[in-house]
Amino acid sequence: MWSIIKRLSSGLLDKNEKTMSEKWKFEDIDWSLFDPQKVKPEILRVIKAGSVIEYNSSDYELYLKGVFRGDEDFNREIESWSKDEVKHGKVLAEWIKLADPSFDFEERFKAYVKGFPIDVEATESIRGSRASELLTRCMIEIGTSTFYTAVKDATEEPLLKQICKKIAADELRHYKLFYKHLQRYQSQERLNLFRRFKVTMSRLLEDQDDELPFAYYIANNETVPYSRHYYTQAYGKAVYSLYQKNHVNSGASFFCKAIGINPQGWISKFLAFVIFKVLSSKAVNYAKAMGA
Numbered sequence: 001m002w003s004i005i006k007r008l009s010s011g012l013l014d015k016n017e018k019t020m021s022e023k024w025k026f027e028d029i030d031w032s033l034f035d036p037q038k039v040k041p042e043i044l045r046v047i048k049a050g051s052v053i054e055y056n057s058s059d060y061e062l063y064l065k066g067v068f069r070g071d072e073d074f075n076r077e078i079e080s081w082s083k084d085e086v087k088h089g090k091v092l093a094e095w096i097k098l099a100d101p102s103f104d105f106e107e108r109f110k111a112y113v114k115g116f117p118i119d120v121e122a123t124e125s126i127r128g129s130r131a132s133e134l135l136t137r138c139m140i141e142i143g144t145s146t147f148y149t150a151v152k153d154a155t156e157e158p159l160l161k162q163i164c165k166k167i168a169a170d171e172l173r174h175y176k177l178f179y180k181h182l183q184r185y186q187s188q189e190r191l192n193l194f195r196r197f198k199v200t201m202s203r204l205l206e207d208q209d210d211e212l213p214f215a216y217y218i219a220n221n222e223t224v225p226y227s228r229h230y231y232t233q234a235y236g237k238a239v240y241s242l243y244q245k246n247h248v249n250s251g252a253s254f255f256c257k258a259i260g261i262n263p264q265g266w267i268s269k270f271l272a273f274v275i276f277k278v279l280s281s282k283a284v285n286y287a288k289a290m291g292a
């Protein structure tokens with residue numbers, strides 16, 4: 001909790017904060033592009049969820065530093081990674097405030113961290129090993145890069161388009177960062193293909209946990225009691241319909257590369273086919289279940 005207090009008390013949306021990443025800065029965004037007429041309510045709700053998750057990355061930084069203690073190279077790079085992610089949260093929060101001036105980011109973020117705390121005291125990876133942790137981080141970055149690319153292509157709001165394009169490029173760089181360190185640890189741990197596949201599947205199944213649905217629930221200030229089942233459907237309905245085949249193809253290629261399979265081979269293509277089918281049918285089924 002100390003990290004939340006530190007961040008909030010230091011001025012959450014300070015545009016001149018020194019911790020902005022080097023690739024692009026808050027000031028590089030052309031805020032004059034904003035067009036309120038083109039904001040889609042469903043995308044706004046999804047971006048609210050994204051803003052609190054992104055901003056919580058400084059707690060993930062503490063977790064990763066605990067897991068990789070003694071690895072100075074990694075620890076240095078993870079600080080820069082965390083600054084990027086926190087910046088994503090800030091930029092998204094600023095966009096949300098333009099679209100919905102009633103949105104109280106500070107309050108929603110506090111509620112999110114209270115309801116979904118990260119073990120910042122951990123000294124070992126919850127994935128079982130350092131290589132497994134890095135493989136999981138690769139999966140997460142593929143997921144976020146694909147997500148922001150899908151939002152960029154789905155929204156007609158020009159400012160959000162610009163923001164998502166920049167964030168998606170950052171997420172891809174993060175994938176490359178974790179992949180680089182994965183190679184190092186993989187040469188020591190030598191996880192076999194079955195183990196690598198198991199780790200990545202575990203991460204995919206984590207989509208059944210509370211992180212995304214709870215963020216969606218809390219960031220949108222829902223007043224009914226939280227239900228994982230209901231908000232998993234609500235989040236899935238809003239997000240899965242954004243994905244097009246090309247987004248999934250690209251995500252599957254990076255997925256295969258991370259686990260050591262030919263990214264352009266038949267497995268990658270088959271995987272993309274299956275994932276796209278699953279996402280499309282989930283989007284339809286969730287919409288039906290929710291009476292949309």
Ligand SMILES: [Fe+2]
Nearest residue numbers: 054085088144
């Ligand atoms: Fe991010």
Ligand SMILES: [Fe+2]
Nearest residue numbers: 141170171174
């Ligand atoms: Fe990232």
